[in-house]
Amino acid sequence: MLIKKIIDQLGSAKFFFYSCAWLIILLVQGTIAQKYIGLYQAQNIYFSSWIIWVNDLVPIPGGYIPMGVIFFGLAAKIIFKSPLKKRTIGIYITHIGALMLLVGGLLTAMFGQEGSMTIPEGDTVSFYTDYHKVELAIIDQSNKENDTTYAFQDGYLEEGETIKHEKLPFRLEVLKYCRNCNIHRKTTVANSNEKLIGFAKRFKLSNAILKIEDSENRAGVVFRLIPNDINNKEDSVGTYSVIEFMPVEQTLKFEGKDYIIGLRHQRNHLPFSIKLIDFMKENHASTAMAKSYKSEVILVDNNINQRNLIQMNDPLRYKGYTFYQASFMEGESQTTVLAVVKNVGRLFPYISSIIMCFGLLIHLILASPKLFKRES
């Protein structure tokens, strides 16, 4: 029977041997690559991928494949190929623990979210910023009380894409997007059909190599503003350029409303807010080395105002989110930087490690007479 043969092979030690070999090779390659292209890129290419293109020609399995294959092999082994004998009970438990670890990893990879939250002393913030993904934000400032933000995430930022929304009287056609861009001052006023407005008039964007530290990359986008009503000939119709960390915001007036268009890291909103009351840093005596730092915050959730202390190795957990004291910024006022994580698979490593080590320990105890005794 073919199925039985496949399961037999899948759950065999030999199969794991070869998949493990592949994983080892990827691990070594990816780790060395980190020195040259940084952690984020190396992870995307080697570990969190299905296919790696060598020299853009030859496809080889990326991290997900050996890990997935090991996952199924382990499952097959546990379900079909593990007779319960006293001799192998320890190994059986260990394998179950290992499977749980992989399940946890899968859940984290699929559903996990993380980002950072920067709060100056005295301010209240209700969103966290993604570490890597970029979004285009169109902010409608016509209402004096509230701004309305239309945020368009990663997938929209590609040449040829159109950014539109039913509530917006115009759409944006993306002409160019670079994750990291070089900015050149235009020396001549180009004679083109395009009507260039603002930043686009004086500066040109070109693609730059990605930096080792992803946070040093500066994204840029060039787009054309097209009114939904073709007859609309407003001044603000034209071609714009926007980059991350713009010195001057690109604003425009359309049909009497004020809009800001900006490029920034994706913001994820929280169902509550956090206010920083005080950030405290303590150095080791007479040195500049930080001994400990902590943030005194208030969790604001509707009517609940809860005081909390976030410090190293002591995070705040609320509604599935966890807030860690990650870093800080000095300046006129102290600013705390928190790491925010939402992870369904959080508990799996804890449970699986206990199970795995328990299993290994049992196996060692049962097998050590055979392994270590002296032959008479």
Next chain:
Amino acid sequence: MFKILITIFVFLNSFIVSASEFSYSDLSMIPVLHEGRIKPLDTFARVHLLAIYGKSTIKNKTKNISANVWMWETIFEPEVAFDRRVFDIRNTEVVEALSLDLNQSHFYTFNEISVALRANFESISKLRQISRKSQTPAQRQILDLYMKTLRYYEIARSFSLVEKRFILRSETNQKLLGVNHILFSYKDIIGKLDVLSKKVDDYKSSNKDKMNSDEQELISLYDEVSRIGMDDRTTVFRIIPPQFKHSGDNWFSPWQALNVGAGTPKTVEFYRLFSILGPAYKIRDYKLFNDTAKSLKTLSFEMANDRVNETILGLEIKYNKFELFYSAIALYIFSFLLLSASFLFLKSRMQKAAFISLVTGFSLHAAGLVLRCVIMNRPPVTTLYESTLFVGAIAVLFAVILEIVKKGGMGTFIGSILGTVLLFLSFGYLTDGDSMGMLAAVLDTNFWLATHVVTITIGYGCCFVAGILSHVYLVQKYLETKNGKLFNTKELARNILGAALVALFFSVLGTILGGIWADQSWGRFWGWDPKENGAMLICLWLLFLIHGKISGVLKDTGFAVGMVITNTVVALAWFGVNLLAVGLHSYGFTENIALNLLYFCSSEVLFAVIFGVLIMINKNDQRKKTA
């Protein structure tokens, strides 16, 4: 046996103090705040001598000079100290760049170096502008030398304010400044400094053609005083504990305390005692020096109140003195020699002696670790240096257990080799400064430190034991394939599998604990960080080999070859990832590592491959013969 001898020796030594020479035992106990930690002056002196000279005792033809002697000589008799050849410069490029006269011993005096540095001041300032990454090794060494020299000079000048060095012969001048003696110190006239400066201003603005002798004397005093006054920048010698609540945790150097106004009657007494020490030293009044030193020690402990624990300071001094790790490595080497000799004659007795030597070495090694733990109040695995010590201890411990269970000398063999190699490795990290440093915030949690780091380093130790066992297996198997059955290689192969499983247990547990620590601190269990990848690599490699053996793809020999390579994997995971210098784990970088790592890894791989191939060839030959 050795421990007893050492104790007797130290005990007898303590009687040879008294009035025939200076006693530094009291002074060396005085607590000082340095690099964020309160330590005895003994450590302070050793750390600085280590940084400059490379060892904590100066070797001399007549008599070795301890760090304490050197430091106090620097303070009380700088003319002599500045002419000692203690600055270690081995790179001739540096010697040439600074126009120093090349010295065969590669040691230079402070005087030589300060002249050279001053002459090259401009180019050195330019060097400081370049980022450390783009500096050449010679440039880095020049800057390091510059900083070390500055630091040394700072120590020399730290007590200049109590040094009785100024002379006023004119009685008018003496009255003006309120001094009763001809010879006085900066501190003696600190209340009258403004009087002095105003008087000198008056003289200078009066535009007289010629000053009389009194006025000249005052002017030259003013110049000298101003020059000494610049020593108030010395902050390294933080020997005065905070006396007021508002001073926080900062300790002050003698000059600082004066400027900041952190004085109390006790600090006044402190300065007074110090001002006696110097002259006593110069005229070699041993009794006065030793008695004053004793009072100083008592006084500093009073001033420090409950900020210091006298017992722990005492322990640290003992730890410094006994140099347990040097003794341990000596015993490990001795054990190896005895074991080698046991193959020549008196087999069982030599083996026993070798084992005893190993165990004694281990107890000193472990004692050193325990002392470190007690002194610093945290598990002894926080820096690369400490992890080397710890892995060494674990490896020897497992080897001892192996010897007790299996007998036959194998355990002693492994223990003596691993103990020697790993301790030797640790010595390379000692010149990085105080080996008992403070930790950055994220590392400073005792629980995870104790669990994750300890478990992983135990895993490393087990891997090394299994690795060395595999070396032995390969050699034995090779000899067997040539000469027929000589050893019990089947049993050894089983032992190796057992050791691999133990190593797997600790490595997996340690890696996961690391992930949990990261989850607790940074919010993510796994980030594909180089150090994390390294730990995972060890686990995967062991799993790879074990499953290869279980499935039959790898036979005993193949498994042993793989286990030898495990040494390489562990070395890379332990030291190599720091060379990549990216990610959250980048701490503990030392410059020589890359080359040594390359040598080690290549030699291990070569050994494994060569023996593996030889065994395979021999086996094929045998098969052909029997066929």
